[in-house]
Amino acid sequence: MATIAFDTLKFSNRLKAAGVPDKQAEAEAEALKEVLSDFAAERLDDLATRRDLKELELALQHNAKELEVSARRDLKEAELRLEAKMADSKADLIRWVVSAGIVQTAVIGALVMSLAKGG
Secondary structure (H helix, E strand, O other), X not given: OOOOOOOHHHHHHHHHHXXXXXXXXXXXXXXXXHHHHHHHHHHXXXXXXXXXXXXXXXXXXXXXXXXXXXXXXXXHHHHHHHHHHHHHHHHHHHHHHHHHHHHHHHHHHHXXXXXXXXX
């Protein structure tokens, strides 16, 4: 548990020197000590230390490196899939062009033979 150093005697003596009655000065010092103690118990334990921040920084650096590696891997996989699709598309286009050429040649041949018989 974190604590705040608070000198109640010094505080009450200062109040007494300012003209505050003894009992009131002592009561105020004790009350302030309780408030500070409660504050310390509730708030100071939640504060991050330098060590906490360093650990967080290291964790973030580690996560950033993992994210970078993962992103590079995903990008490479996407690139390979795209290359495969492009190769498939190229093969499909070649098949279509060759098929169209064969059909065109057959049609032209049929027309030439038809004209040769008819002429």
